[in-house]
Amino acid sequence: MFLQQVVNGLIIGGVYALFALGFTLIFGIHKIMNLAHGGIFMTGAFIGLYSVQAGLPIWVAFILAMIGAGLVSVIIEVTAFRRLRQSGEVEFSALISSIGANLVLVSIAQILSRTQVLRFPFDTFPIIIFSFWGLRVSALQLAIALLALVLVGVMSWYLYKTAFGRQVRAVAQNERAALLSGIRPGAIYFQTFMLSGMLAGAAGVLVGLAFNSIHFMMGDPFLLRGFVVVILGGLGSVAGALVASLGFGVLQTLSIAYLSASLSDIIIFGLLFVVLLLRPNGLFGKDEAGVLRGRR
């Protein structure tokens, strides 16, 4: 059943990718380590859950969760980061500010859920199992894989193939040069935080469905894994985050299946250290000069 575990791992990896891409997007473009990303992800799961409980179909709930989480992300940008950015030294202060924003989100969710683990109703997603080539894949798993693929694809296309994406990358590389070319950085910040939040919200609903568990602390372990994925892939690298997410998902699933659940974190963090020893800037990271240039 090795192949089955690989497939399961790839699907979980797809969800990690959705989570990590939004995180790496904000870091790569705005140099902000957004520790509220886990909270935004959790908010997406809650919005999805409450929408389903209100009687909406799951696909509507999914879209609402993406939009809602995107808006929360934008609100955090405006309230927690914008003023700090104007003061110049944004990197450290934004880190602290994002911890605060995360606490606010987590506390609201804790009050709303009365500190309980919530679940989607039993029939939220039709339970259909496809069997082929000796594999068993559920319709939910297929949907997750498909959505992750589509969302990651759309985001890459947006960033690298459209005029808007070109403006986003211009602001990322040199905000002053972008300004001199008539680009409005404020509009770019709005777009990237919206996009990042939408990806996190999508990941939140998918994780809530896949593990059938939604609770106010669900963002924390993902934030940690998101860190690992982003560092493994190379900070700010979209392709790196994608490859690292899928690899992470497979490795985690395999180590749980063949070794033990408690060993999985040891293996993954051990691997992180090995990769960092060999390639300090991650698998797809820029060379030393590139990283420095990016931070300047």
Place this chain on the structure above:
Amino acid sequence: MLLSIDDIHASYSGIRALDGVSLHIAKGEMVALIGPNGAGKSTLLNCISGIVTPTAGSIKVEGVELVRKPARAISRMGVLQSPEGRQVLPDMSVLENLMVGANALHGRAPTHDLGDVYRLFPILDERREQMAGSLSGGQQQMLAIGRALMGGPNILLLDEPSLGLAPVIVQQVFDALARLRQDGMTILLVEQNARKALQFSDRAYVIEHGRVVTQGSSSELAHNDDILAHYMGTGGH
């Protein structure tokens, strides 16, 4: 007057950078702004571009006040700068850098298309798919000028285009500027290389300690040995 700067004052970090500078440029003129390091030349360009907000004074382009307008609005009016240190987008291709420049058009008709820029700087055509960060300093300078041209400039502001370039490359850059001027482009050129700047411009202002100390036609200033010796120091050969 296309550009009218009247009694502009500016300071940053508590240092008075500009202390009542006035400067006027007619359409189609190429005007040089020369003076020693720290005289306030770049600050003046950044006041025009809206990156530095003057504390007093007026900057008008075709009668429209620029002071307190946001930088993006000023660039969208066609007041376009090739900034000091080129400031190309290092991880984007030459072509993408030029396309970013076209953002400043914002609905205005372009003055230069990709073909025009490539004719002016053929090396950019050869390197169009190359990342801008891997270009030489001279090529980056050409790209920075090309990027500004793609934004449909009414007036081109150039900050130290010769800085750090080999003499043969400096000549190439200035030859391109001469062609732009022939085609009727209005240019404000900030330079430390005074001889080169005076050789290629119509008029020049000499500024020092944030004030205009002298001004006149470039050919007159170029033959005034006192001025060259006193204000330019090692300005160029």
